[in-house]
Amino acid sequence: MKTKREDSENAADEDGVAKRQKLTEDSSPQLAFENPILSLASYDDDEEEEDEARRDGNGGKHVNNGRKEEGNGHNYSEDEDDDDEEDEESRVGQGKRSRAIEVRRDCPYLDTVNRQVLDFDFEKFCSVSLSNLNVYACLVCGKYYQGRGQKSHAYTHSLEAGHHVYINLRTEKVYCLPDGYEVIDPSLDDIRHVLNPRFSREQVEHLDRNRQWSRALDGSDYLPGMVGLNNIKETDFVNVTIQSLMRVTPLRNFFLIPQNYIHCKSQLVLRFGELTRKIWHARNFKGQVSPHEFLQAVMKASKKRFRIGAQSDPVEFMSWLLNTLHGDLKSLKKGSSIIHQCFQGELEVVKEIHSKHIAEKKENGDNQNNENGDDGGTEADKVMTETSKMPFLMLGLDLPPPPLFKDIMEKNIIPQVPLFNILKKFDGETVTEVVRPRIARMRYRVTKLPQYLILHMRRFTKNNFFVEKNPTLVNFPVKNLELKDYIPLPAPSDNEKLRSKYDLIANIVHDGKPGEGSYRVFVQRKSEELWYEMQDLHVSETLPQMVALSEAYMQIYEQQQ
Structure with a gap:
């Protein structure tokens, strides 16, 4: 049985709780305004x-x-x-x-x-x-x-x-x-x-057949997919790279439909997809696009290696972008992605190292003769040979050095070189000498051709004091680049046809001095096979002959099907 004292204590407790509740109720609405x-x-x-x-x-x-x-x-x-x-x-x-x-x-x-x-x-x-x-x-x-x-x-x-x-x-x-x-x-x-912007799969398939112009709100006409990109401050190296990649049909089609990368959490992938949809959208209010959100994602993902306000190299940016997108997109099972399906080829690399360098290394206590990872190592005639297979996303071509002397008119003669001469680097016989990481003679041979071939001409050489630009013009065909005439290619399997003919779809050009200057790009519009010159917001139609007269820096070729 409860005593009277216990009853009175319980009642007092309940009173206290009720008062506290009332206090909190009274004070809570006032907090919002204090x-x-x-x-x-x-x-x-x-x-x-x-x-x-x-x-x-x-x-x-x-x-x-x-x-x-x-x-x-x-x-x-x-x-x-x-x-x-x-x-x-x-x-x-x-x-x-x-x-x-x-x-x-x-x-x-x-x-x-x-x-x-x-x-x-x-x-x-x-x-x-x-x-x-x-x-x-x-x-x-x-x-x-x-x-x-x-x-x-x-x-x-x-x-x-x-x-x-x-x-x-x-x-x-x-x-x-x-x-x-x-x-x-x-x-x-x-x-x-x-x-x-939204695209159905049917619309995506018909994009390359569309010849219709769109009209912006200010009355200007623009072509979907051929819109100018805003240069936010020395970001032309990003603009030319994006415009080139927009011509790669499988890559573009993949990014136009967000369901393809719905599992991906990478901001870079999402922003690249968003930018692709804006560039190809036929109902924009204006005839240009600002890649601002994409640039923010690039700055974050590259830890400010590429940033707004600092000019960079489109070759470096292209290489970084493709590798990063591949890393973000690749599926766990296959390890493949749309990037590798479009651009990845394979090289056979034969490396010759003279044994005197190996002896020197042994004396220095460094016994790493690259014993692991050797496919075939033979030490005949004091030369160590290693053969390995190596995947590539782009091929670098070396230009011949420009002449040192000026002609009578006090101007340097700008030499010209056919593209086939510099492609001989990959014929499996031409020797390329490398100094780093140690002196060696290299021979390269292409063993698998990609669907889209990216070539870049090594125009810039850095030394301790400054950067030099090689002005050599490369003569290249705009259509029907036949590789099998110049470099040995692997024999195709029984039911496949050897596809070694390529057409140019994008050509990035550098104008001006090294370290300064600007980039522009020539791209082909597939629906009418017309060429356009694009530099930031400026888009103008041009002749195919003009494309071949420029100082090409990076090119994308498409395999003929």
Whole structure:
């Protein structure tokens, strides 16, 4: 049995608990207003916990329209765009939250939408809070704002500026603020298509047959796939590389359909896919594209080796980009990717090392005669020979040295060399001498040809003092480069035909002095077999004869099927 004293103690405890609850209830709505900055930035705790749980369940990834999005450390869930409104209600203390959002087909403010100012090429960050969480674009002035609840930046902007129509940059839903209802109107579909271009597999297959020009909002005409790229500051080396890769049909088709790389979390892959879709989109509002988000992903992935504001070499960039994309895309089972399917060939390398160098090394206590990894090592005539197979994504060609003396007119004679002369490096007989890592004589022979062959002419030589550029012109065919006439090729298997004819599809050129200068690219448009010269935003039609007169630096050839 309980005593009276115990009963009175229990009653006192219950009173205390009730008072504490009342105190917290009274004080909680005031907290939202005591710190105005906190109220703008914070989201409802319950919502965040739900998000955490969902995030753990999904492994932190979100798939939307075949496109995965990872912010800078922020992952957000499907219903988050509804959260602002609801947590405003909960903070102000207006009873229960309602998930329902009013949907209207008519909005009196749709005529204020200004497509001229919309630009979705830049990073999706709020222009006030710099957060990438739950960002909306104002369709009247084009600026980005966060949230749409009563204390959000978008809501404030709608009251201050009188701009009422906003699109969620992730879900592509359109809302009218401050009223907060969702607008469903087919006239806004063109904006959604510019924000996130979509291609069906059928459209992708017919891209190379399309001869139709598109018209931008300013009245200028452009060709889908032949649009200029903005030079954000000395980023022409990126622009020419992207424009060249856009001519590689299997690579382009792969990146035009996001389902092909839906499993990939790499920002570089996602941004490259996004950029590919924007370049080939036929309903853009303007006739050029800014590769800004792609460049940000490049800077991050390359640890600022390639960055905005610093000129780099397109050959180095191409090599880095292909290897990084392959590493991000390769499947665990096969270890292959679309990059290797397009560009990977194979070389047989025969290395001869004179035994006196080996003897010197032995005396120095270094007994590494490359014994492991030797396919065949014979020490006859005091020469050690190693044969190995080596995959390649591009082939480097050595140019003959330019003449030292000037002619009567006081100008250097610019020598010319046929492409076939410098291709002899890969005939299996021509000897190339290398100094590093040790002096050796190398012979190369191509044992497998790739579908797309990348050649680069070694124009730049660095010494201790400066970089020199070799001005030698290379004479090359624009169509029907027949390799089997100049280099021995492997015999094809019984049911296969030897494919050794190639056509040029892209030619990167360097103009100006080494270390300075600029890059431009000649590319072929397949639907009409016309050539275009592209330098950043400038795109102009040119003659095939002009392509062959330039100082070629890197070329992509396509195998004839």
